[in-house]
Amino acid sequence: MTELLFGLTFALAAPFWALMILLPRWSWTTRIIGSPLIVLPILAIYALLVIPAFAEVLPAVANPTLAGVTALLGTPAGAAAGWAHMIAFDLFVGRWAYLDSRERGISPFVMAPILLLTILLGPLGLAAYLGIRKLLG
Template structure:
């Protein structure tokens, strides 16, 4: 399989989970699937397939990090694709946490959809945005059907 195919595959393996969390966030099946941290395994499998043959190249860079070492490492398409698959897996793991936490707090799915998309594209922006949104919501009481309300709002 070509490096380009592995690169694409890492995203395509994660995309169905993102689609469920964004397009069907209230579906029981989505909650059950996203409830498992194992959803990141397909992207991590791509990472491992590419990483293991290059382990001797990766180890010095991760054990004694340097900018020059990282630049040299990512000049290899295989190494860069392995890192890409790791990023895809990490973003999915982070998105999974955001999804589960937002559902528990009762944050409306229409508010969460753009946050989730931003997390897919640029998790360093999506994550702090969610943390800011999260401040406005208190934890759900755990009672079935209970809905969290933004802090400071009262029911009339």
Template sequence: MTAVLFSLTFLLAAPFWALMIFVPRWSWTKRIVESYLIILPVVAIYVVLMIPVLPELLPLVTRPELPALAEFMSTDTGAALVWAHMIAWDLFVGRWMYLEGRRLNVHPLVMAPVLVITILLAPVGLPLFLIVRKVCDTENRGATVVTRQ
């Protein structure tokens, strides 16, 4: 079952990435991606994988030690759990980036590569998008979103 859930994890997220990358200006894309619910299928997989190993997982996240964490992640369940965590978080961040890009009217040919990099290497994609956002936010509208001023 773990292998099936592992395989299913990205398949559940991929349609949303496809919408944001390939048809970003389609009216339904924005409607769909605006919903936080797009992340729930992957989160559900995470929860299903997590519950049986919760007693083992809690000490690893509350008092992390590299050898114990490496040992846990070397198991099928540990790897699938980390994968689901990564996919859920990447989709959440990608969703925010897409919506910010739309709000700032960033061209889809700029956003698409940034989103692809985020799928593959989110810790690189996020700062790359923050640079794009800074360049495109000429009126400092990002601060307005946060402060409402």
């Protein structure tokens, strides 16, 4: 079950990334990406992975230590939950950057590599977008 949920996580996010990167000016892209509910399927996967292990997860996140977080993420279920967590937040950040860039008139050609960076290395994509946003005013 964990393997299946892990595999579904990015598969459920990929169509939204494809819309933002490949069809950024299509009217349906803005309508679809405009809904924060696009992350809901990934959040459901996260819940399916975390809720059964809540007794182990809560102490590790309430009073985090490197050893505790390592132990938590060092299992298949922990790694899958961590992956779902990252994919959900990366998609939400990518969604925000896409919508914000449209409002600011930032070219989709500028945004495509930033969104790709956000998919692969979320915080660096966010930093790149914030830099471009500042640079372009």
